[in-house]
Amino acid sequence: MIHNIDNIIARILSGESSSDDFLKFSEWLQMDEKNRTEFCQLKDYWDAEVSYSNHIGQALELKRIEEKIGKNDQRKKNRQLWIRVAPIAAVITLFLLISSVFYLQHEKESKPIEYFTYISGNHISTFTLPDHTKVTLNKNSKLTYTNLFGEKLRGVTLTGEAYFEVTKDPSRVFEVQMDDAAIRVLGTKFNVNTNLQNDIVATLVEGCIRFESGEQKVQLSPSQQLKFNRKSRKVGVENVETSCFTAWKDGLIKYQSLPLGDVVKSLEQLYNVKIAILNPKIKEIIVSGSFSSEESIEETLDVISGSLPVKWEKKEDVFYIR
Structure with a gap:
């Protein structure tokens, strides 16, 4: 039994956990199926009743949750969740891969969907997706994909900035989703930045990409940059020196x-x-x-x-x- 697991779970749920907490929590989940079931119950009630922004006594709150789990059987049947967190060692940085499995129970569908989230923190991090696409994630950025990646569409969701070297696959489009906009490619090298206040900026190094937002569809050629203003919905394209916008990855x-x-x-x-x-x-x-x-x-x-x-x-x- 891992010492103080109750406190660790409380910190996981409240968003105040450390990397050491993640390691111990992952180990605890793998020990026994009962542990995963217990966490599903705790997480289900927490989502229903507890705000992540509340600063509360962790041990006290966890005890209150455990006491009330029995009263929420109907809610527990609607959704189960377990989280597995694994730290990945890079040369000079700690990079976290957070994998969450959501079991969505419907009348006709019960296939589990697993969400993988890469968070770069204060360091630039590089990793490879299941299709061998290479991604370099800038500081304070996040990229998410699911276990459905590659079945029909190679889809990822980006918050922040990333450089993609997409493996060519004519049968499966690679898509980067950003709020209500998306970039679709087959195989190419390009940079996307969503961190700017009102703009999404896409810079194409090689190949071809297509930007889509609502009815707007714009195709870029190498050395072109697209700027999309989220407020005005206007799109602009210009020729640029691409190295100025991709040098951050080096x-x-x-x-x-x-x-x-x-x-x-x-x-x-x-x-x-x-x-x-x-x-x-x-x-x-x-x-x-x-x-x-x-x-x-x-x-x-x-x-x-x-x-x-x-x-x-x-x-x-x-x-x-x-």
Whole structure:
């Protein structure tokens, strides 16, 4: 019996678990079928009654859940869930593959659907999908697919930014789903960024991709970039130097003839910080250059201030450029 498993389960359910919790929890699930059944009951009640955003006493809440499970038999029959979490060791980072199996019980369908979710955290991570497509996931991004991947469609869902080297398969389309938009390909190399405030940006390196949103369908050729505004629903296509938009996967930030304001936005995304430019005219300065993404935000701002007539300072959690 794993010590303090009740507390570990409570942290798993509340979203406050550590990687060590995941390891112990996975081990506990594999020990006995009864453990999986018990977690199904706990998870079913938690989904019905407990908000993930509530900060509550974990041990107390778990006890309350266990006491009330018996009163929720009907809800338990509607859905069962178990989660298996496995850490994957990379060269310099811990990368988590979270696999969740949802048993959807319907009158005519009872096939389990397994969801695999890759979360990159604070590091760039690379992995291979079941069809041998290579994916490089940028920092603070997430990609999900199911065990139905490849049966009729090679579908994934992306939040954040990723670079895809899609294995060619004329019989099965590869699709990247992003909210109410999608990119469909057969075999190609392209980059997708959904992190921008209102835009989805797709950059094609090789092959051909088709962007779809509602009735809009746009096909891209190599070295073209598409920008889709989620609010206005407008689509724009232009020719670009693709290496500027894919250099991140090699640990570089590269920009060519961009306004400083756009460069700052990319730095905010990369370092997950807030940067404010106090002088609006500074935003329009056109810059080109590259630097390592392994450098700290302070080192990066030092490079910028050493090359341009600007200075920076940090107050509380905000970096100011003037």
